[in-house]
Amino acid sequence: MDVNKNSFTFGFTTIMVIIVAALLSIAYIKLKPYQDRNIELEKKQNILNSVGINVERENAEAIYSTYIKRELVLNNKGEEVEGIAFEIDLGKEIKKDANVQLLPLFISEVDGVTRYIIPLRGKGLWGPIWGFIALEDDVNKVYGAVFDHEKETPGLGAEINTPMFQEPFAGKTIFEGEVFTPIKVIKGGPKEGDMHGVDGISGGTITSNGVSDMLSERLSMYLPYFNKMKPAIEVDSVFAEMDSVVTINDSIIN
């Protein structure tokens, strides 16, 4: 048999392509449920991490419902709309026009404290980066943030998923007075007392900038909702102040 005949070459490639295609399709279909399960558990784990609850991926499922009390879907006018927040694929949403984007919001309650968790998604150097940022109930102060990536360079951009990068986010604020000033990742580190900056990663500048852009773009979409919430929060705090005044007065009287 002459393996270099044209007909043999054609036959060989045809059979090879069919075998390879079948093999890969079967592998994909059979393994997909396991892969999806891993991704779902990891998302739950990340959401929990952003409010300071560290769990193993295997246990994330059970603990998730204990702490995450509400899941909302918003539009960019700050109104609640129909939908399941957990199943929204942000990768697809951010490509849509801002007016039709669905914005998921997770509300956690840990030890009686309510926090708002906003999912993030943006671009790194080689591919998408994403994360979750948890805000205190004044929707200003950051409680915690987690980031992850698909294919940033290990040791450089990939460091965004390490505590060293994530921890400085806690305690920063996203408003300066009334003005929205999202947190920026600053090369060489922020100035002393900068409430809106965290230190970048040497060798990972493009990924760091990606994190800054992602925070600014994603958080700005939620501003209408925050603005709607603010009066309620202020009323609460006024009441709280009045309460304390009343107590003081009481104590004077007594």
Added chain:
Amino acid sequence: MSKDSLFSKKRMTLLSDPLNDNNPITVQVLGICSALAITVQLKPAIVMAISVMVVLSVANVLISFMRKLIPSRIRIIVQLVVIATLVILVDQVLKAFVYDVSKELSVFVGLIITNCIIMGRLEAFGMANGPWESFLDGIGNSFGYAWILIVVAFFRELLGSGTLYGYPVLEKIGLYETGYENNGMMILPPMALITVGIIIWIQRMKNEKLIESK
């Protein structure tokens, strides 16, 4: 060769040669790109070395089985298809069952396809030798690749980040208190090339077979 025992001396040189005399990185200067990219830390370097070992040995055996059937005009394409299929399978299996390892490797799983060592071995060895020899050759070459990767990663992680396999060694022995600082240069790609260069230099000094006659 067919009369030799499975572990004859001749066959064992297939395993030992690539470790030193015919090392794929330091002597053949192949696979340099991945040696630069993933040696910032030890962990990805080790996982990469294991993945390359699996892909290279299996691909070498497969190609060796098919060697008499592959039309020579499209042999490179066939080799690439075999490598790419294996890499995708490995990637999918990792994602399904060892998710953390798959995250660790991230972009580099795909890079295995372009690792010139693998195609080089398929073309130079798998196409001309039996399956068992090809398997040994695959294992030998991946070990040759692995030890260079691990040595480079060891120095880059230790000097660049002060850690080893993620463990903060230098912090634990209290070196920073004496005013020592990590060398940021070590985590950038040029230092990988220089480290590989130093290994080649030492190797050529020690190994007489590699010293060119005047």
